[in-house]
Amino acid sequence: DTAVSQTPKYLVTQMGNDKSIKCEQNLGHDTMYWYKQDSKKFLKIMFSYNNKELIINETVPNRFSPKSPDKAHLNLHINSLELGDSAVYFCASSDWGGRTDTQYFGPGTRLTVL
Amino acid sequence: DAKTTQPPSMDCAEGRAANLPCNHSTISGNEYVYWYRQIHSQGPQYIIHGLKNNETNEMASLIITEDRKSSTLILPHATLRDTAVYYCIVRVPHSGSARQLTFGSGTQLTVLP
Numbered sequence: 224d225t226a227v228s229q230t231p232k233y234l235v236t237q238m239g240n241d242k243s244i245k246c247e248q249n250l251g252h253d254t255m256y257w258y259k260q261d262s263k264k265f266l267k268i269m270f271s272y273n274n275k276e277l278i279i280n281e282t283v284p285n286r287f288s289p290k291s292p293d294k295a296h297l298n299l300h301i302n303s304l305e306l307g308d309s310a311v312y313f314c315a316s317s318d319w320g321g322r323t324d325t326q327y328f329g330p331g332t333r334l335t336v337l
Numbered sequence: 338d339a340k341t342t343q344p345p346s347m348d349c350a351e352g353r354a355a356n357l358p359c360n361h362s363t364i365s366g367n368e369y370v371y372w373y374r375q376i377h378s379q380g381p382q383y384i385i386h387g388l389k390n391n392e393t394n395e396m397a398s399l400i401i402t403e404d405r406k407s408s409t410l411i412l413p414h415a416t417l418r419d420t421a422v423y424y425c426i427v428r429v430p431h432s433g434s435a436r437q438l439t440f441g442s443g444t445q446l447t448v449l450p
Contacts (some may be wrong), residue, residue, distance in 0.1 A: 227380070254436065256436075256437070258438075264422070264442075265440065265442070266375075266381065266438075266440040267440075268437035268438070268439075271436055271437060273436075280437075313380050313381070315380070315381075317436065319431075319436070320431070323386065323430070324430035324431050324436070325371070325383040325386070326381075326383065326438060327383065328380030328381045328382065329380050330379060330380050331378070331379070331380050
């Protein structure tokens with residue numbers, strides 16, 4: 224069983240469209256994250272979500288909105304897509320109070336905005 | 338989180354030990370050393386972490402110097418599937434408002450046949 228899964232794996236869309244990426248974890252974790260990896264391969268945190276508390280990276284445009292229907296899911300909705308949003312988006316999860324504080328990552332969603 | 342310095346790239350022969358260094362000279366007393374890797378087109382994968390004692394698990398060994406200013410990740414018998422970017426991250430567990438991992442540029446390890 225895949226611990227952290229994301230759909231879709233690839234997403235190609237036009238500028239100005241609205242799209243969503245879904246993430247699910249079956250690890251029983253209470254915290255989930257979204258990271259963005261740009262063309263230069265740097266990975267940066269976008270959001271973390273713990274027990275209905277959203278913690279936002281201030282540099283993320285408000286066109287990006289995470290939504291968590293329950294602890295096992297954290298979806299990322301993006302409005303008015305721009306060329307610069309093209310990147311690979313990784314979801315991750317962890318146990319907030321866990322002993323090791325390690326994060327488990329999904330396989331990524333490669334978003335291409337044309 | 339303390340800043341880390343890693344070589345941008347390294348090669349290793351298949352079957353030999355891969356030793357990946359990391360400098361973290363400004364590490365503070367409560368910061369741990371974490372290692373993750375990212376195989377091409379996949380999500381990052383946790384490998385190992387430690388505070389000051391050497392650690393070993395089924396994937397790798399972590400050697401931390403006595404002054405804790407540097408560490409080495411050891412893959413004892415590298416295989417082609419170990420080709421990846423390896424990230425050394427120094428952080429206090431359960432810290433940061435977002436509990437985020439701060440990734441640097443890492444070391445691209447290429448295992449050669």
